[in-house]
Amino acid sequence: MGILNVTLGTINSTTGGVQEGFQDYSCTVGTTLTAGQSYPISIRTNANANENVRVWLDLNNDGTLNPTTEMVFSSISARVHTGTISLPASAVLGTRLRLRVAADYVNAPIPGPCSTSQYSQTEDYAVTVQANTAAPVAEFVANQTLTCSGCVQFTDQSQNAPTSWLWNFGDNTTSTQQSPNHCYSTPGTYTVTLTATNAAGSNVRTRASYIVYDNAVPVAASCTPTTAAYCCGYGITQFTLGPLSKTSQDGQASYEDFTCTSRAQLTEGNSYPISFGTATNPQDIRVWLDLNNDGIFTSNELLYTALNRTNPAGTVLIPATALKNVPLRLRVLADFVGGAATACATPQLGQIEDYTVTVRANTTPPVAAFSSNHVPGNCQNPVQFTDQSQNAPTSWLWNFGDNTTSTLQNPSHQYATGGAFTVTLTTTNAFGSNTISKTNAVVLMVPCVRYCEATGTTPNIWLTTVATRRGTAIDFTNTSGANANGYGNFVDKVIPLYQGTNTFLDMSVNANFQHLLWAWVDWNRNGTFEASELLANTATSATTLTAGFTVPTNPAFRGLTRMRVMVRLNNLPTPNPCQVNQNNSETEDYSVLVSQPQSSMEARTLPALSVFPNPTTDGRLHLRLPDPTAAGTYAVRVENLLGALVQETTLRLSPSQDAELNLAGLPRGLYVLRLQNADGQTAVRRVQLQ
Structure with missing residues (x-):
């Protein structure tokens, strides 16, 4: 404990601390300061425990330190105490005045100018105050620059001991007080000017558009519950809703009303991101918006709930039923898990915070999602x-x-x-x-079957590409990385297969370790990958393996089913599509759409082009062209079986994105698609609308 260093003006005194007891350095250590100016002060106490510090200056040199009127600095619960000292023009000039610095342990009584510290000490120094000879440097601050009441406390911070002040508050009113309190009568934005004067001259400080008076606030809440027994870091330290963001003290601050200073304008029918800072404790968080602005929060005004969460985040939809263009009260409640659950309940450990939301009517078309x-x-x-x-x-x-x-x-x-x-x-x-x-x-099988689980770890080996092709015509490709838990669910990706065609399955891995590659297609759609459905079972150290197979022609196999591809490092076990927690193994699942074979004419024209789903039940077709050399804009003609043109359009075909053709307006039946690009390259495909 004790005072280890005092710095003020030219004083920079390092001492031994509490073991030295009271020390009077007023005859040997001092500084000269100018009346009317502010000076930084720093006091360092025990580095291992917080202390309270008070500093007095005997301004009238009467040998008595007044506890209140002559206290020039105070600091609570710190180890390095910093701030400023302002010397009034009324101080006795040209004489060494006693400066007393007193400190004591944070849990001990606050030290007084003549008390004896229980655990720390007191030190005296000297300050000589000299008269100011320069004109003022005007400066001021306000206790708030955004006010909802209209009343603002202004504080003079001018240097060089002004003796008179003239304030202009920007609303045709003035004051000659040093630090006036002013109440604006009309909402608006105001420029404030201070003219500070002394015998040496005058100086003007203007703060443009400094004060904003906005009296549009929500209706007063029917309740403002305070925290019952704050503990352990519960409460809200950060709140964000759309453009509104506020950092605040946790539940130790109890109820806080930020409706004046923290506002947001949100649009009806839109969703906005919302997030909370709650330190380390899981909490129950609820958010209400007073939709009808009656000051009461009802159950249908609850917009967001996050239970037993730490730092939760989500989205909030702004109801179209909210009153428009008026400030509405938004209430945020955070309390321990199982604690307060209604907007007027008393938080036991956490807190309630209120904000302002103004809901604007929507004036733009929807954005569908x-x-x-x-x-x-x-x-x-x-x-x-x-x-x-x-x-x-x-x-x-x-x-x-x-x-x-x-x-x-x-x-x-x-x-x-x-x-x-x-x-x-x-x-x-x-x-x-x-x-x-x-x-x-939506990609699903009807009737639906469930497939066995397959998981593993991927520290050294995993699938990077799965592709299918007919000759050089690529029908499907998917690139992936190491999947979490050794399983990649790509069932939303559909591989087109055509009955009776010779098809190649290309599988690539990340490294050239010795490994096994297996692949199955559940042709009979019974939910089991059977030995007869095994397409690939090969050990290799190459990074790419190609397996050829012929798609079965059984009509019962047409429709949607499942493909499973698996890689495993080392060894030569029996193929097992249902292995679980297998080290150095990865599995990927895909959907497969088995269709009737294409005609020979279709196979010869632009062989890389695939059209799916075919048949289509909703008239929407996807055209996929993986061949970059054939990419471009194609004129598309849709003809019925009599050769009559029933629809015409243009499509951009490229490997990077499927094109979509909507035939939903046509009757069910068979149609012929004829495509031709600017170079004369053509393609013909039959499609069926069911």
């Missing part, structure tokens, strides 16, 4: 779709890819047949429409 609970490879049917569109749509049109639609906002849909389905959502409001389509949004 959606999600679903479909997980590739699972047997989720029906599928629940969730609208996530922005900009407050008022109507929805879903196309599930199987010739069925819905106008519900969040429909559930039962698929009657298996396949790879493109799902489309069109959203509309008074300002326009927007459409989003997701290729292979």
